[in-house]
Amino acid sequence: MTMEQEPAKTLPLMLLVDGRACLVVGGGAVAARKVDSLLAAGARVTVVSPEIGAALESPAAAGTITWRRRPFRPDDVDGQHLVWAATDNPAVNRAVGGACRERGILWGAVDDNWSAGDFISPAVSRLEDGVIIAVATGGRSCEQARDLKNRLAQVLRAAALKHEEDETGTKR
Numbered sequence: 103m104t105m106e107q108e109p110a111k112t113l114p115l116m117l118l119v120d121g122r123a124c125l126v127v128g129g130g131a132v133a134a135r136k137v138d139s140l141l142a143a144g145a146r147v148t149v150v151s152p153e154i155g156a157a158l159e160s161p162a163a164a165g166t167i168t169w170r171r172r173p174f175r176p177d178d179v180d181g182q183h184l185v186w187a188a189t190d191n192p193a194v195n196r197a198v199g200g201a202c203r204e205r206g207i208l209w210g211a212v213d214d215n216w217s218a219g220d221f222i223s224p225a226v227s228r229l230e231d232g233v234i235i236a237v238a239t240g241g242r243s244c245e246q247a248r249d250l251k252n253r254l255a256q257v258l259r260a261a262a263l264k265h266e267e268d269e270t271g272t273k274r
Contacts, residue, residue: 109240120144
């Protein structure tokens with residue numbers, strides 16, 4: 103989607119996935135970012151991919167995530183609360199979406215077929231005090247959302263330091 107197109111109509115939500123089974127199909131850098139965000143939210147994460155990149159090797163070896171070392175099968179989505187199709191293969195991502203649709207499972211895609219999914223991912227920053235910043239552009243520009251999120255995080259961190267200085271009378 104380009105900046106000239108209308109943003110997708112969305113409903114902003116914060117999903118509660120703590121302790122819930124979530125699936126990421128794919129093993130590359132984008133899949134690793136999705137895994138990281140799910141782990142940060144407390145999800146029980148399974149990754150299905152014949153191969154995984156370096157970013158997923160350590161959590162797989164430690165048992166932090168479950169890695170099914172093989173291609174996607176439609177029954178992989180059974181019992182999942184949320185699914186991300188995060189491969190570089192559009193046909194696989196579409197198959198993930200079809201399996202989820204048949205079972206009524208929320209799913210999102212990270213490729214050009216993102217609008218066929220049930221959600222899009224905002225750019226997210228988790229601040230030290232538990233504040234979460236989420237910025238989305240309705241699918242128009244991931245880069246713009248990321249830049250705005252980073253700027254907001256800087257402003258909020260500076261404001262928190264200023265507040266702390268005001269409360270204690272001590273400069274850092």
